[in-house]
């Protein structure tokens with residue numbers, strides 16, 4: 468028997484979204500309109516490094532669902548700020564899991580392909596052993612494990628190469644650089660699946676609709692860790708090519724692109740060579756598939772053309 472999540476007198480499930488100013492948080496807020504009584508908060512409301520304030524917030528909102536889209540996502544900066552990265556990505560995640568457990572709420576938490584070291588030639592499954600190469604990946608892995616250790620009802624969705632119509636991301640970096648330069652050099656030996664905030668929010672809403680509707684059975688049958696990324700795979704170079712095949716629609720001329728290796732583009736944080744995620748478990752359990760990355764890219768361009776953007 469599925470839990471009746473709509474436990475409040477108003478009849479509406481209470482949803483707390485953290486990271487509302489981020490790429491994913493913004494789309495979740497949009498996607499969950501109509502799902503229930505949504506409270507979406509950003510850093511101004513609560514700084515996740517202040518654990519007790521975070522607890523107090525959850526107790527005040529009394530959510531049935533907590534969607535944690537907040538994270539320390541500055542991969543290179545994390546190398547020099549490990550304490551902050553761990554405070555946000557691991558400690559705050561544990562607090563949310565504890566508070567969710569205390570009130571029998573469902574926690575939806577997001578993690579990253581960067582928990583893997585990139586050495587596997589095929590797509591990574593949920594059964595593969597994580598081995599992060601950088602502080603960001605290690606802090607996100609610690610967050611996953613904290614949520615699992617607490618042992619409440621939680622869905623952990625690992626995703627990759629997130630971008631969307633708003634926020635700091637590879638797409639906007641490419642469009643900005645193309646305005647400034649005629650020629651760009653892009654890494655061509657890291658493979659992943661660019662995944663849009665739009666697809667992630669759509670899939671999360673579809674899954675939670677199913678959870679509320681009792682489609683997936685008891686929580687013990689669906690609680691757990693799932694990979695959730697757009698279908699297909701490409702290198703950063705290939706992704707840039709796809710962006711510039713469409714950028715003229717936005718009045719941005721394609722620059723000349725030159726493929727380089729990771730070695731030729733040193734960064735503070737090491738990155739995995741292959742971080743493509745296998746999404747079979749998500750589809751088998753929830754019947755949900757994210758779009759092919761190129762189709763999802765078309766959708767972002769559509770949103771940008773419609774003015775839903777900050778190019």
Ligand SMILES: NC(=O)c1ccc[n+]([C@@H]2O[C@H](COP(=O)([O-])OP(=O)(O)OC[C@H]3O[C@@H](n4cnc5c(N)ncnc54)[C@H](OP(=O)(O)O)[C@@H]3O)[C@@H](O)[C@H]2O)c1
Pocket residue numbers: 486487488489490491492509510513514515516535536537538539540555577578579580581607626627628629630634635664
């Ligand atoms: N971006 C990627 O390429 C990528 C790849 C794989 C997985 N993921 C995962 O996907 C999820 C969503 O990522 P995203 O791309 O939407 O991230 P994002 O755009 O960087 O947004 C992160 C959000 O977290 C907030 N935040 C960070 N530190 C905070 C703090 N101390 N207190 C309160 N809020 C804080 C940010 O607030 P401010 O705006 O105020 O900083 C922002 O709203 C995360 O779990 C991330 O780890 C992302």
